[in-house]
Amino acid sequence: MALKDESPAQTLDTLGRVCPYPLLLTKKAMEKLSSGQILKVLCDAPASAEDSIPRYAEKSGFSLETVKVEDKGMWEIFIKKP
């Protein structure tokens, strides 16, 4: 099942936040999650959504899926702790 179809344990709203807060808040939220849980991040900072958060997830060994919501100019990012 795709990550975006599972129900997230928490939704983190970083809309409007400037770099690097989306990444920082994501890190903080991920540390609190238990194994197997999913974090959904709402983000409208392009560099964070497509660059820094995916790279952080990859390095930490988390699986990640990104959905770009074009009509809202934002991304929904789903990160799962293994």
Added chain:
Amino acid sequence: MVSTAMFLLSGLLIGLMMGWSLQRGRFCINSAYREVLFQDYTMLRAYLLAVVVAMVGANLFEDMGWLMQSDGAGGMVAGELYRQAFVPWANIIGGYIFGMGIVLAGGCGSGILYRVGEGNLAYVLAVFAFFFGIVVTKFGFLKPVYDLTISQVVYVGEETIPTLYNVIGVNKWIVIAVLAAVMLYFVLQGKPFQKAKKGYSWSLVGLLIGVIAVLAFWASAYYGGRARGLSFTGPVREFFLAVLFSDSKVPAGESLSLLGVTFSWSSLYVFAVPIGAYLSGKLLKEVKVKVPPADELMKVMFGGFVMGIGAQIGGGCNIGHSLTGVSTLAVSSWVANAFIILGNWTMVYFMLIKPMKDMDV
């Protein structure tokens, strides 16, 4: 003789290309330095690749006599790259302050400008505050501090501006070859030929920024009277001065007068950067008017102000020093860049690393 149309076109075009590339590539020197602390070197590799391209290209243009500039009498003459004088106290203090400022502002000199095009109000305020910081330092109540820091100038010999090669006393190209080899070795470890999943890969961005930096050296000489290349601090100041007082306040021969407004070539290019970013973002459907929470807005604005003070004292921002200045091999820019990195790391520790640690307890 430089035509008015080409003066305008070249400035706007280079600004558009720069803004476009920054937005597409998510290029940010602030995060390039920051992520080193978290063992991620992707953005640093993009930055170093840009430096190698700019360094080799700019010096090649200089030595081939391609940096044609006005001789002040209607003709053109081959000029040199503009290298900043070495003012150690200013470069050290200003660089350090600027390095701290970019973390607070959530973006570097180029970062705050191109992100205006993405629609975040915070960066609009950051740019205004950046200008405010610059003016306060150059003309306002911090002028005595500024004058004091730049009062001690260090020369090589009589009055030669120190560069990495004339300090060591070797041929310029030996220094370039060694630096380029070391940087490229590091760049190549990052799999530069792997295609990006989406958007521009980091290596393409680095290459593009480097090429634009070389083009800017050429165009700023040909149309702007001096090969100053890409920078943001001076140009932001000149842009706002032209808007506010109809005069960029640059030496004669480096500006154009149109409809009663005297503006520099660089003020044009800096104006076009957010527009280029806007066009790129618009096509990607990433432009949206947005605003962060009030406390963050205040912090970003304060950061922009601090950046302005640091950049004016230190003689440049992360583009003027860390990309353009570093590639001219001027000692001033290498020193300022080192302290921009240290300032960045200091602030990252207090704003990002320490809060994470405190949370664990």
